Amino acid sequence: MSPLKLSRRQLLKSAGVVAGAATLPMTFVKIAQAAPAENFTFAYISDAHIQQIKGAQFVRNWDRGLIRAVAETNLLEPKPDFVIFGGDLAQLGNKAELDHGAEMMSKLKHKTHYVMGEHDYYLDLGEYWSKLFGPQHYSFDHKGVHFVVLNSVLTYDDWTFKRWPTAEQRMNEMAGLDNPNGSPFMVGEKQRAWLKADLDKVDKATPVVVLSHSPLQKLYKGWNFWTEDADEIQALLKPFKTVTVLYGHVHQIQYNQIGNITFHAVMATAWPWPYPQTYAKAKHMMPQLTVPMNRGDPFFERDATGWQFIDVATGRPTLSYNLYNNSVRTVGFNPKTGKPEDRAYQDPSKRIPPQTHF
Amino acid sequence: MKTTTWTHLVVLAALGASALAAEPALPPPPLGLPPVPVPADNPQTPEKIALGKKLFEDKRFSSTGKIACANCHVTEKAFTDGPLKTSKGINDLTGTRNAPTVVNAAYFTAQFWDGRSPSLEDQALHPFVNPVEMGLKDHQPILTLVRTDPEYQPAFEQVFGKKGDAITMKEVTQAIASFERTQIAGNSPFDRFYFSGEEKALNAAQQRGLALFIGKGRCVSCHVIEQTTALFTDHRFHNVGIGITEIQADAPALATEFLKTRATLAEVDVKVLSDKRTSELGRLVVTRTFDDIGSFKTPTLRNAALTAPYMHDGSLKTLREVMVHYNNGGVTKKGAKVNDFLSGGILPLELTDKELDDLVAFMDALTSPELAKAGKAGKKGEVKP
Numbered sequence: 001m002s003p004l005k006l007s008r009r010q011l012l013k014s015a016g017v018v019a020g021a022a023t024l025p026m027t028f029v030k031i032a033q034a035a036p037a038e039n040f041t042f043a044y045i046s047d048a049h050i051q052q053i054k055g056a057q058f059v060r061n062w063d064r065g066l067i068r069a070v071a072e073t074n075l076l077e078p079k080p081d082f083v084i085f086g087g088d089l090a091q092l093g094n095k096a097e098l099d100h101g102a103e104m105m106s107k108l109k110h111k112t113h114y115v116m117g118e119h120d121y122y123l124d125l126g127e128y129w130s131k132l133f134g135p136q137h138y139s140f141d142h143k144g145v146h147f148v149v150l151n152s153v154l155t156y157d158d159w160t161f162k163r164w165p166t167a168e169q170r171m172n173e174m175a176g177l178d179n180p181n182g183s184p185f186m187v188g189e190k191q192r193a194w195l196k197a198d199l200d201k202v203d204k205a206t207p208v209v210v211l212s213h214s215p216l217q218k219l220y221k222g223w224n225f226w227t228e229d230a231d232e233i234q235a236l237l238k239p240f241k242t243v244t245v246l247y248g249h250v251h252q253i254q255y256n257q258i259g260n261i262t263f264h265a266v267m268a269t270a271w272p273w274p275y276p277q278t279y280a281k282a283k284h285m286m287p288q289l290t291v292p293m294n295r296g297d298p299f300f301e302r303d304a305t306g307w308q309f310i311d312v313a314t315g316r317p318t319l320s321y322n323l324y325n326n327s328v329r330t331v332g333f334n335p336k337t338g339k340p341e342d343r344a345y346q347d348p349s350k351r352i353p354p355q356t357h358f
Numbered sequence: 359m360k361t362t363t364w365t366h367l368v369v370l371a372a373l374g375a376s377a378l379a380a381e382p383a384l385p386p387p388p389l390g391l392p393p394v395p396v397p398a399d400n401p402q403t404p405e406k407i408a409l410g411k412k413l414f415e416d417k418r419f420s421s422t423g424k425i426a427c428a429n430c431h432v433t434e435k436a437f438t439d440g441p442l443k444t445s446k447g448i449n450d451l452t453g454t455r456n457a458p459t460v461v462n463a464a465y466f467t468a469q470f471w472d473g474r475s476p477s478l479e480d481q482a483l484h485p486f487v488n489p490v491e492m493g494l495k496d497h498q499p500i501l502t503l504v505r506t507d508p509e510y511q512p513a514f515e516q517v518f519g520k521k522g523d524a525i526t527m528k529e530v531t532q533a534i535a536s537f538e539r540t541q542i543a544g545n546s547p548f549d550r551f552y553f554s555g556e557e558k559a560l561n562a563a564q565q566r567g568l569a570l571f572i573g574k575g576r577c578v579s580c581h582v583i584e585q586t587t588a589l590f591t592d593h594r595f596h597n598v599g600i601g602i603t604e605i606q607a608d609a610p611a612l613a614t615e616f617l618k619t620r621a622t623l624a625e626v627d628v629k630v631l632s633d634k635r636t637s638e639l640g641r642l643v644v645t646r647t648f649d650d651i652g653s654f655k656t657p658t659l660r661n662a663a664l665t666a667p668y669m670h671d672g673s674l675k676t677l678r679e680v681m682v683h684y685n686n687g688g689v690t691k692k693g694a695k696v697n698d699f700l701s702g703g704i705l706p707l708e709l710t711d712k713e714l715d716d717l718v719a720f721m722d723a724l725t726s727p728e729l730a731k732a733g734k735a736g737k738k739g740e741v742k743p
Contacts, residue, residue, distance in 0.1 A: 060705060060706075061702075061705075064696075064700065064702070067698050068698055068699060068700075070698075071610070071698035071699060072648045072651075072699075074610055075610055075613055075614060075617075075648065077614060077617065077618065299576065299579040299702075299703050300701065300702040300703045301702035301703070301705070302701075302702030303702060322648060322649075324649055324702060325649065325702075328647070
């Protein structure tokens with residue numbers, strides 16, 4: 001049978017099988033919509049954190065994560081229309097790291113759109129990154145869906161330009177967690193003005209997908225799971241019927257619904273940031289974890305890392321998380337409840353019981 | 359309240375004991391091994407075990423009348439067929455995989471190198487009809503034999519209470535599996551050292567090897583040692599850079615081609631043993647998930663000194679070569695390109711030559727005494743402790 005004769009359901013089925021999800025179709029239901037968007041798929045790789053040790057020596061673990069994600073993405077059937085890289089290709093933003101990362105990414109057989117991460121940005125304020133990958137914010141239309149890429153890791157000019165004696169120190173300060181010298185991420189006034197102008201041209205029935213490195217919602221400021229002007233951006237997105245924000249940075253699966261906006265986080269290829277148990281117990285500002293993430297097994301370095309295969313049907317992305325040493329997890333928007341849900345594990349009776357012996 | 363619970367437990371225990379007494383008890387497992395798991399519908403009996411052994415050794419169950427299970431699982435070679443890299447079936451046809459030992463296979467939760475079979479019973483079905491193994495077109499010739507042979511007829515009637523057409527491959531494979539469940543070997547110098555506290559059971563090199571095995575060598579993360587027993591496997595599947603490294607340029611095309619097909623497991627069985635390149639996709643052909651590209655089952659290490667050559671394809675001649683492969687971080691030749699899908703557990707270890715020798719010495723300490731005696735024909739690791 002020629003692939004063209006396969007129905008979409010069959011195509012999705014084979015795609016899912018390749019990606020390991022046995023419980024397809026991935027989307028909950030197809031819903032009628034005003035502006036018909038075509039269905040398509042794309043892949044999302046993020047947070048590789050390629051780290052130079054010295055000279056041509058790089059941290060092997062992070063290299064292997066990106067190499068494997070790229071190699072597996074190349075095996076997807078049906079082929080994704082494009083790939084998103086969600087930011088933090090480098091660890092400390094230098095040319096060697098960005099070049100090495102770009103070389104590994106060049107093995108991808110698909111067109112790739114890049115998002116700026118803070119680890120890419122704060123050494124030279126994105127100069128070399130832009131030489132390699134192009135503009136730091138832009139939009140494009142694909143099969144009836146309007147995609148917007150933002151640089152959401154900017155911060156106050158005073159912090160960026162006046163505070164630090166060297167670019168290296170600026171980079172290191174921004175890379176720290178719970179760092180009192182850090183500064184909150186933001187999209188900033190200038191880029192918001194661009195965003196407004198960009199969105200003004202788009203029909204409000206057109207599905208919008210926003211790609212940013214940081215969450216365009218306020219989760220936890222100490223780790224910059226946070227965007228300072230999230231409220232203003234959400235307001236700009238409010239008139240649209242279907243909006244999805246996909247972000248990296250948090251190295252874990254998160255999903256949330258604020259009004260009309262559906263939020264999904266993606267996995268890192270480098271390392272996981274599961275919430276430590278202490279955070280879950282003490283009073284904290286993390287979003288509630290409805291499905292706790294399995295902790296990484298430190299022996300298997302790829303454990304609790306992963307990448308995403310994303311199915312866009314009627315303008316709504318459904319994320320299939322390819323997780324090593326774990327079952328594939330699929331999170332998509334459920335129109336019945338009006339929020340994103342984990343396909344398999346939301347029901348407590350279906351969750352993987354915690355490990356009690358080792 | 360506590361007393362009540364306790365009484366209740368005692369009653370249950372007593373009931374359990376009397377229920378067990380109706381059947382011949384299994385011999386207690388040897389030092390270092392847990393009780394053998396036996397399926398509820400296939401209890402061990404001496405007669406069934408004897409029948410299974412006869413079936414295991416019967417060469418008539420092949421298209422040429424020359425190949426029995428025992429041809430590739432040779433008793434004197436710890437139930438393997440070294441020095442062959444991959445086994446020889448009918449007409450000297452070779453497959454793609456090294457014959458794994460039957461010894462302690464009863465403990466595995468999945469059979470075959472890629473785990474495509476869930477039990478010893480199911481596993482026994484496939485080599486009969488694989489074209490490069492015993493080469494039968496279907497199982498009918500076996501059934502005809504066991505239903506009419508003057509020795510098999512009374513044996514099947516005694517063991518299963520069945521004769522004629524009532525005998526099916528279920529009974530045949532149950533008997534073979536029962537025999538295989540008796541091939542258990544522990545009580546190695548390691549077991550005496552580790553579980554019985556016999557300090558002199560291991561020599562100095564072997565003791566250093568054990569420390570490396572548990573520590574810097576990272577071996578124990580997959581070749582598991584538990585508190586009271588050690589199977590030296592995690593029952594999982596890993597890409598350790600064997601086989602896949604040679605076909606890595608073609609792996610994407612091969613994987614895509616395979617995933618587009620809808621092969622049944624029986625078709626997979628034929629394909630992986632007759633096509634080396636597909637074979638190297640490992641467990642991907644079973645689970646169809648990316649995570650399993652080039653991954654194979656963690657074998658037990660018990661009696662490894664007797665079962666050369668090594669790895670799923672028999673590509674490494676000695677245990678020393680195996681240690682070097684792991685020390686290089688999943689490539690046999692130092693500096694060769696690591697395959698893209700390598701397991702996250704495999705990384706360069708930077709062990710010294712002496713440390714590698716110690717690890718090989720430790721492997722020698724995993725040999726069970728009864729197999730060491732029978733296994734003169736088996737190959738030993740290069741380095742003597």
